[in-house]
Amino acid sequence: MTSVLEIDGLTVSFSTPDGDVSAVSDVSLSVEAGECLGLVGESGSGKSQTFMAAMGLLADNGTATGEIRLDGIDLLSANEKKLNTLRGERIAMIFQDPMTSLTPHMKIGRQLSEVLIEHQKVDARTGRARALDMLNRVHIPEAERRLDMYPHELSGGLRQRVMIAMALMCEPEVIVADEPTTALDVTVQAQILDLLAEVKDNLDAAIVLITHDLGVVAGLADRVAVMYAGRIVEQGTVGDIFALPAHPYTQGLLACTPRLDVETEALVTISGQPPNLQNLPSGCSFHPRCKYVVDQCKSERPALEAMDNGHIRACFRPHVEVAQ
Amino acid sequence: MWAYFTRRLIIAIPTLWVVITVAFFLMRLAPGGPFDQEAPLPPEIMANLKAAYGLDQPLWWQYFNYLGNLLQGDFGPSFKYKDFSVTELIGQGFPVSIQNGAAALFIAILFGIPLGTMAALRQNTGADHAAMTVAMTGIVVPNFVVGPLLALIFGIYLRDTMFALPVAGWNNGAFPNRILPVICLALPFIAYIARITRASLIETLRTNYVRTARAKGLPFRMVILRHAFKSAMIPVVTYLGPATVFLLTGSMVIETIFGLPGIGRYFVQGALNRDYTLVMGVTILAASMVIFINLLVDMTYAWLDPKVRYE
Amino acid sequence: MSDAPMNERRSGANLSVPNADALDKAADVEGRSLWQDAFRRLQANRAAMISAIVLIVLAFICFVGPAFVPWSYEEIDWDILEATPPNFETGHYLGTDSLGRDLLARILQGGQVSFLVGILATSVALVIGVAVGATAGFMGGRVDQFLMRFVDVMYAVPLMFFIIILMVVFGRNFYLMFLAIGFVEWLTMSRIVRGQTLTLKNKEFIEAARASGGSTASIILRHIVPNVLGVVIVYVTLTIPQVILLESFLSFLGLGVQPPMTSWGALIAEGAQEMEITPRTLILPAVCLSTTLFCFNFLGDGLRDALDPKDR
Numbered sequence: 001m002t003s004v005l006e007i008d009g010l011t012v013s014f015s016t017p018d019g020d021v022s023a024v025s026d027v028s029l030s031v032e033a034g035e036c037l038g039l040v041g042e043s044g045s046g047k048s049q050t051f052m053a054a055m056g057l058l059a060d061n062g063t064a065t066g067e068i069r070l071d072g073i074d075l076l077s078a079n080e081k082k083l084n085t086l087r088g089e090r091i092a093m094i095f096q097d098p099m100t101s102l103t104p105h106m107k108i109g110r111q112l113s114e115v116l117i118e119h120q121k122v123d124a125r126t127g128r129a130r131a132l133d134m135l136n137r138v139h140i141p142e143a144e145r146r147l148d149m150y151p152h153e154l155s156g157g158l159r160q161r162v163m164i165a166m167a168l169m170c171e172p173e174v175i176v177a178d179e180p181t182t183a184l185d186v187t188v189q190a191q192i193l194d195l196l197a198e199v200k201d202n203l204d205a206a207i208v209l210i211t212h213d214l215g216v217v218a219g220l221a222d223r224v225a226v227m228y229a230g231r232i233v234e235q236g237t238v239g240d241i242f243a244l245p246a247h248p249y250t251q252g253l254l255a256c257t258p259r260l261d262v263e264t265e266a267l268v269t270i271s272g273q274p275p276n277l278q279n280l281p282s283g284c285s286f287h288p289r290c291k292y293v294v295d296q297c298k299s300e301r302p303a304l305e306a307m308d309n310g311h312i313r314a315c316f317r318p319h320v321e322v323a324q
Numbered sequence: 325m326w327a328y329f330t331r332r333l334i335i336a337i338p339t340l341w342v343v344i345t346v347a348f349f350l351m352r353l354a355p356g357g358p359f360d361q362e363a364p365l366p367p368e369i370m371a372n373l374k375a376a377y378g379l380d381q382p383l384w385w386q387y388f389n390y391l392g393n394l395l396q397g398d399f400g401p402s403f404k405y406k407d408f409s410v411t412e413l414i415g416q417g418f419p420v421s422i423q424n425g426a427a428a429l430f431i432a433i434l435f436g437i438p439l440g441t442m443a444a445l446r447q448n449t450g451a452d453h454a455a456m457t458v459a460m461t462g463i464v465v466p467n468f469v470v471g472p473l474l475a476l477i478f479g480i481y482l483r484d485t486m487f488a489l490p491v492a493g494w495n496n497g498a499f500p501n502r503i504l505p506v507i508c509l510a511l512p513f514i515a516y517i518a519r520i521t522r523a524s525l526i527e528t529l530r531t532n533y534v535r536t537a538r539a540k541g542l543p544f545r546m547v548i549l550r551h552a553f554k555s556a557m558i559p560v561v562t563y564l565g566p567a568t569v570f571l572l573t574g575s576m577v578i579e580t581i582f583g584l585p586g587i588g589r590y591f592v593q594g595a596l597n598r599d600y601t602l603v604m605g606v607t608i609l610a611a612s613m614v615i616f617i618n619l620l621v622d623m624t625y626a627w628l629d630p631k632v633r634y635e
Numbered sequence: 636m637s638d639a640p641m642n643e644r645r646s647g648a649n650l651s652v653p654n655a656d657a658l659d660k661a662a663d664v665e666g667r668s669l670w671q672d673a674f675r676r677l678q679a680n681r682a683a684m685i686s687a688i689v690l691i692v693l694a695f696i697c698f699v700g701p702a703f704v705p706w707s708y709e710e711i712d713w714d715i716l717e718a719t720p721p722n723f724e725t726g727h728y729l730g731t732d733s734l735g736r737d738l739l740a741r742i743l744q745g746g747q748v749s750f751l752v753g754i755l756a757t758s759v760a761l762v763i764g765v766a767v768g769a770t771a772g773f774m775g776g777r778v779d780q781f782l783m784r785f786v787d788v789m790y791a792v793p794l795m796f797f798i799i800i801l802m803v804v805f806g807r808n809f810y811l812m813f814l815a816i817g818f819v820e821w822l823t824m825s826r827i828v829r830g831q832t833l834t835l836k837n838k839e840f841i842e843a844a845r846a847s848g849g850s851t852a853s854i855i856l857r858h859i860v861p862n863v864l865g866v867v868i869v870y871v872t873l874t875i876p877q878v879i880l881l882e883s884f885l886s887f888l889g890l891g892v893q894p895p896m897t898s899w900g901a902l903i904a905e906g907a908q909e910m911e912i913t914p915r916t917l918i919l920p921a922v923c924l925s926t927t928l929f930c931f932n933f934l935g936d937g938l939r940d941a942l943d944p945k946d947r
Contacts, residue, residue, distance in 0.1 A: 017676070017679065055538075055539055056538075057535055057538060057539060060447075080544060081543075083541070084541040084542065084543055084544075085541065086541065087538070087539055087540065087541035088539065088540035088541030088542070089541055092539070092540075093539045095532060095535070095536060095539075097532055100531065100532040100533060101532040101533055101535070101536045102533055102536065103533040103534075103536070103537065103550075103551045103555075104533065104555065104629060104630065104631060105554045105555060105628060105629060105630055106550070106551070114540070114542065114550075115540045115541070118540070118541065118542055118543075118546075119541060150630040150631070152630065152631045163536075166536075166540070336791075339788050339791045342788060342792075343791075343792050343793075346792075346797075347796075347797070347800060350797075350800050350801065350804055351800060351803075351804075353804050354800075354803045354804045355804075460929060460932060460933075461925075461929075463928070463932065464876070464925045464928035464929045464932060465921070465925045466880055466883060466884065466887075466900075466903075466924070466925075466928075468883075468884065468887045468900070468903060468904070468907070469903055469917070469921040469924075469925070471907075472903075472906075472907035472910055472917060473910075473917075476910050476911065476914070480911060569793065570795065573793065573796075576795075576799075576888060577884060577887060577888065580888060581907070591796065591799065592799065592888055592890075595799050595800060595802075595803045595890075596803070596889070596890075598803075603800065606796070607793065607796050607797075607800075610793035610796050611791065611792060611793050613793070614790075614791050614792070614793050615791050618790070618791060
């Protein structure tokens, strides 16, 4: 199976009054049709910016270098016009905050149908019918009535369903969901995750799930990549990542996730602060917080090394030693 | 919506009453009276004049008398233009002011919004800085400087060329007579509207929903026009409310410079001459315009932002 | 990466950072205070810094300059009695006006009036606006309703007309003029402060202050006011030029300061009468007024960019 979306050596930097800041450094990823890739990291780890770059949505002071190919088409060198034929049509994105991500002065129906009208040149009537169909598919009750509502008349959960429906309108090959549940209530979160699982089963799309929550990834992703300070530190199948985490940061994240099946006395946290991107530690960016740190970590940056089963990680310490 | 409209009009009545009352008593606090002249009138003539206009009565009597007449639509006689009633004077002056004001408002919107939009879309480029410096100049060079300068240029320096323009008088609204006053009136408003449009559009372009619209692959023009523009216009409309009132109720300065018989000039002269009824009449007219235009602005909000409901 | 205008790279103060991610952490790790940070950004804004310097110099010249000018603003040079070009022998460095008064002395005196009006009238507006806004926002409920209704009614008043009526009433009093202008300029200030207070009120540190037994007055003074200060400073800087403009406008109509005192607006009105013969008498005060307004606006814009947390 070939990858629909391939990211190769992507670096994203922002120019600020205090100098350039690299939000993403030399990231390579790929995702196949029908597969769900979970991209995990703290806020500021560069996970969102990686895909903002793919969508051509970086802030104005941001620049991206490297390559991002959608089915062989390089997205980074595409101009706005070319990008517009791909965005919404072949690659779609679901954003974190459904409360502010819908245009407040447009009716839901129109916001949905305009994607189709733009890309597939259907007429308004067909667009509306397909929008209604899609609202039903994402299980929005009374879909017909909602078409003529404004976003503020819908709850957060419903709005996120609308966002998902919007992303699905053209049945894109790649769907990027950026923290789709973070802004929602816990019960609603579960419903949205169920919906995403359903989308994954029914469509042959590649799904990228960006989240800081390993629990979200566990149920949905086939493969998981972990980012720290703009770099991928570990990547592997969801089974490997959860059963045999090979990077101290991943282990830390796993330890932080509260579990019902294991009795612990207190919540575990990773000590120290998330890194300051303007002033990254030397060597391995994680070394100030790492409990396995050795001198080498402070001066050299570990490269990603392959282990078995496509599992890769960037750490100097032997896997066994780390995996206790 | 009609219920809302009516309710707002009903609320307007006490507001108008406050305006009338405050203006009435403030005017009377001002030193001097309407019949003061360089050579004082003989006391008996003064007494007769005052009696004729009811000014010899106690102030509260005059106040209620004025209110009573007002309810019957009578603004009273002008103290200074002795052959005219205030209604007649306003009837003459208001069309002049409103025509100039409307023309200036139209020009201000026509140029201000596109200028601000272009600056926003080219943010921090040379074109943006140039447009905004010009706009700032339009704001900080007051129109009582621009007016005389334009008059100097078109009325005197270019007097014998095809560009010569009349610099004074209304001439029954002849087109050339309107050009300079309207341009002068419009300039600062073009500048303000351009600045507000730019700032607001830049802010809107950073919203999440504009990002969503871009992520949908809509052409840039459509992102701007369909998704960003309506919200971006909200601050512009907020500004347009008072600006419209100011323009329509006559710019006193422009009417003074160009010698136009509008209500702005009547008001200033009335205030200086203690022409109580004329000042009251114009104030009431202006207050009614403020109330009406605020209502229009609020209804425009409801159209721009569906979250705003008629309460 | 793409050629659409939205993606053009920007620099300087108007930088936008992608939402929530990437950079918000980077900003204040070293624990710079809001004010230090803002000041640093202001210093980087060349237009604003130049404006501030020009304003200080202008104000200094207006208030100290008259001591070095041989003529006073009201003194008529009986040897001249008409507008004359600059003449260093008679000590009229910028010439005289149509009555033979020294133009430089009059421009400096007019500048004093403009700066005084700007600062005093804005202070009046500031005190009333902050008091009303902070009280309404913090107390909420009936007090808020009453105060804001009042502000609404005031907004429905054609203010320009009332200022003119007030000017007629207070006509001969220089200081009541400041009061009159200040009285009508506080409305927007009170709305801004109220809005800010409302958002601050529910912040944790206010809760904390209340929980630890702070009185309402002390919470307003020690916690609310310092935190709305940024917005207020910006608004004050932008109100001063408005007030100066308003005063010149009134003086132009003959409603402002009384002769022989003068202001830039009054000088412009006089100059407009003579502009065919001596354009100087119109242009010099106009340039002074416009420069001052320009600088205040640039400074205000610069302060807003420096203090506006949205742009960080």
